Amino acid sequence: MCCWLGLAQATALTFTLAPNEKQCFYQFNNKPDSNIGYYFAVQAGGSFDINYTIKGPDQVLIVVEEKQRQGDYAFVAAKTGEYEFCFDNEMSTFAEKVVDFEIKVEDEDEASQMKANLPNAPTENTAVAGMQLSVNKIERTLNLLEHSLNYYKTRNNRNQSTVKSTENRIFWFSIFDLGLMMVMGAFQVAVVKFFFQGSRKQLV
Structure with missing residues (x-):
């Protein structure tokens, strides 16, 4: 399991997720009721699917999805603090995944x-x-x-x-x-x- 920290108003990156690996990214929200938009897409590997979760500052699950290929969503961040975006490839034994991921806070x-x-x-x-x-x-x-x-x-x-x-x-x-x-x-x-x-x- 691997976690990577990124704090920014807009974060876009491409990363590789090895088999049975999990990576987490963090976005800090300093204003309540802000809109946090995120986009991801599995570009390569296996069946192009991945599991991901989003947790709020109080570690309460906001989104839980399994075997998704891509997503372009937004949600209201009611609380200030650090929001956690985790992707895991634990369902794959051999295939690594290449994922494009972007987080943006809309004020x-x-x-x-x-x-x-x-x-x-x-x-x-x-x-x-x-x-x-x-x-x-x-x-x-x-x-x-x-x-x-x-x-x-x-x-x-x-x-x-x-x-x-x-x-x-x-x-x-x-x-x-x-x-x-x-x-x-x-x-x-x-x-x-x-x-x-x-x-x-x-x-x-």
Whole structure:
């Protein structure tokens, strides 16, 4: 079992989870009722599934999921403190998993406050606040695009794995079919040879 600590407003990483291994990540929330969004996807390994749990600062389970391939969810962090995100690959004996994972804390109070501070008269503060809102909107759009790219990346990796698995099966089936044909051919030759030997003995 292995645990790794990461404290940030936005954390994105890719890690490898060995068979029978567990890794935990931590996100600190300093404001009650904040929105914590998280995204994960199993990019490679086994059946592309993994178990994960989310615990609050009081160690109460918030989410428990088993054999999930990917997820893009958000929940309300009612309490301040450290939230624990754990992934485990204990169901796999040999296959290691490669997982993309991202945690983001969305502060809606700040955005609401900026909107409330926008006066009707155009001033320098209004322009700055408007630019900040535009930047936030662009950031949200980029996040959506990033999630879409991650989704297509995951689909591409899984399709490649399926193609490789199908190629391996076709190869070994062809080898088995070839070996079976050689065995059947040798058996037929042996049977015909046995019959001819028997016929010659009867003629003598």
